[in-house]
Amino acid sequence: MPLIPNDSIIDEMESLLNIASDFTRLKIMYTISEDEKSVNEIVSEVGASQSLVSHQLKILRKANLVSTRREGTHVFYALADDHVIALLNVVYEHVTEE
């Protein structure tokens, strides 16, 4: 059913998948999937260093997978939209079935 996308589309798909294919980033995305969270909260829940989380958040931000809101000294991150959840769900189901 799917025609083969042209190379530039496949390039973009590769980029998106590359960003999704990292343990720390996956955990971050799940952590903020319910509700926005501050960097500190994310650091606690993910269990990685503050620096690493910040680096990875930057990557997610650049790819428009998360959105940002500042409140005083705190910065809150949330998933950009529901596409991300849909992607996580498909992957989750592939992994957990059979």
Add this chain to the structure above:
Amino acid sequence: MPLIPNDSIIDEMESLLNIASDFTRLKIMYTISEDEKSVNEIVSEVGASQSLVSHQLKILRKANLVSTRREGTHVFYALADDHVIALLNVVYEHVTEE
């Protein structure tokens, strides 16, 4: 809606996404998405070297994303199941929307 999967599940998700996040492998998967194809046919359609295609096919096989059938000197590859298509579709839509 998604509870946070435990680390081993996230590990498996990371692995699957890693395998999907490569230009050559994406092209291969699309190439055989309609119908099984021999390695030679895949090489022609993908436009990569025979060696590279064979290496990547091995990776896809190891991850159970493709199945194999031998017929004389030819080896035919096909997508293992429809999960793979579902994954490709979600990613494609994310990339092409907006």
Add this chain to the structure above:
DNA sequence: TTATTATATGAACATCAATTCATATTTCAA
């Protein structure tokens, strides 16, 4: 067996990206 076609594989290389460490920046309170 020999030759030929199809496919697979091991080694080497080169690039990229995840992580850490140290430090900078921002914001606000005292």
Add this chain to the structure above:
DNA sequence: TTGAAATATGAATTGATGTTCATATAATAA
């Protein structure tokens, strides 16, 4: 304006992986 808390960033390192090259294996036909 000094200090502290929260977040961001640059550099360095280390490990993983995509690609190529050369060669091996498998299958068949002559």
